Amino acid sequence: xxxxxxxxxxxxxxxxxxxxxxxxxxxxxxxxxxxxxxxxxxxxxxxxxxxxxxxxxxxxxxxxxxxxxxxxxxxxxxxxxxxxxxxxxxxxxxxxxxxxxxxxxxxxxxxxxxxxxxxxxxxxxxxxxxxxxxxxxxxxxxxxxxxxxxxxxxxxxxxxxxxxxxxxxxxxxxxxxxxxxxxxxxxxxxxxxxxxxxxxxxxxxxxxxxxxxxxxxxxxxxxxx
Ligand code: CA
Numbered sequence: 001x002x003x004x005x006x007x008x009x010x011x012x013x014x015x016x017x018x019x020x021x022x023x024x025x026x027x028x029x030x031x032x033x034x035x036x037x038x039x040x041x042x043x044x045x046x047x048x049x050x051x052x053x054x055x056x057x058x059x060x061x062x063x064x065x066x067x068x069x070x071x072x073x074x075x076x077x078x079x080x081x082x083x084x085x086x087x088x089x090x091x092x093x094x095x096x097x098x099x100x101x102x103x104x105x106x107x108x109x110x111x112x113x114x115x116x117x118x119x120x121x122x123x124x125x126x127x128x129x130x131x132x133x134x135x136x137x138x139x140x141x142x143x144x145x146x147x148x149x150x151x152x153x154x155x156x157x158x159x160x161x162x163x164x165x166x167x168x169x170x171x172x173x174x175x176x177x178x179x180x181x182x183x184x185x186x187x188x189x190x191x192x193x194x195x196x197x198x199x200x201x202x203x204x205x206x207x208x209x210x211x212x213x214x215x216x217x218x219x220x221x222x223x224x225x
Contacts, residue, residue: 001046001116001156002026002177006036006062007078008054012101016049019105020112024139024152024159026180033057040066044176045073047115049108050095052079060093067094074115078103113137127162130222132201132209134162143205150200153178157193158201161210161220170217194218 003020007013008031017027028043030036034056040048048066052059063075077095096118097111117125117136127134133142139155141148150158156178161169171190179189198210207223 001159002028002043002180003112004036004039004043004045004048005029006033006040006048006054006059007031007051009051016105016108019109021180022152023109024156026156026178026183028181031055033059033062037062037065040073041069041071043181046119046177047074047076047112049076049078049112052077063095064093074119076108076111076115127159127165129162129165129209129220130207132162132207132222134159141201143201143207146205148200150197154193154197154200157190158197158220161218165220168213168216168219173217 001024003025005013005016005020005027007016007029010031013029013031017029020027028039028045030039033054036048036050036054037057039045040062050059050062054062057065059077059079063077066073066075074096075094076097076099078099078101080101096115099108099111113136125135125137127136131144133140135141136159139152141150141155141158157174160174160177171187174190175183175187194210194212201207202209202223209220209223211219211221213219
C-alpha cells in the first residue's frame with residue numbers, strides 16, 4: 001500500500017512517514033500543496049493524508065481538484081482548526097475522513113486502516129486464497145493453521161497480490177505500491193521478495209500459489225493441487 005503525505009510541518013510529516021513505513025506502507029512526503037496535487041494526480045496512491053493549511057495550494061483546493069480530475073483515492077484530511085464548519089467543508093470537497101490536530105498516532109493508523117479496508121475489494125477484512133489467509137488488520141499471514149512470519153515489506157508485497165488475487169499484477173505495479181519514490185534501486189527487488197515469499201508461504205507446504213505470468217507479472221491464486 002502506497003501513501004502520500006502532504007504536510008508542511010516537516011517534523012510531523014517525518015514522524016508520520018517513519019511510523020507508517022515501519023507498518024510496511026510505502027510513504028511519499030511532500031510539504032507543498034501544489035506539489036501534493038501533482039503527486040496525487042500523477043501516481044496511483046492507495047491513500048492520501050492531506051493537511052489543510054499548506055503553502056502553494058490549500059488542502060481543500062488540492063482535494064477538490066483531485067476529485068474533479070476523477071481520482072477516487074481515499075483522502076484523510078488533517079487540520080489544526082477545530083470545528084464542525086471545517087469538517088463539513090473538508091467532506092464537501094470530497095475528503096473521506098477528517099482528523100483534528102493534535103491527534104494520536106494510534107487513532108490515525110486506525111482511520112487509515114478503516115479507509116483502506118473500505119477500498120479493498122468486497123470490503124472483507126481478511127483475505128483468503130485457498131488455505132492462505134492474509135489479514136491486513138493484524139498483519140498476520142496463515143497457511144492453514146500455521147502462522148507464517150513475514151517482515152513488514154514481505155507482508156506488503158503479499159497483501160498487494162492478495163487484494164488482487166486472480167489478477168495478473170505487474171512488477172511495476174508492485175514496485176509503485178510497495179516502495180516509495182525515494183527508492184531508486186533495482187526494480188528486480190520485487191523478484192527477490194517474490195522468491196522469499198514463495199520460500200515462506202508456498203515451498204514448506206508443497207503449494208504453488210504465487211505464479212509467474214511470463215512478461216506480465218505475478219498472479220496469486222489458490223493452489224489447485
Ligand atoms: Ca499546515
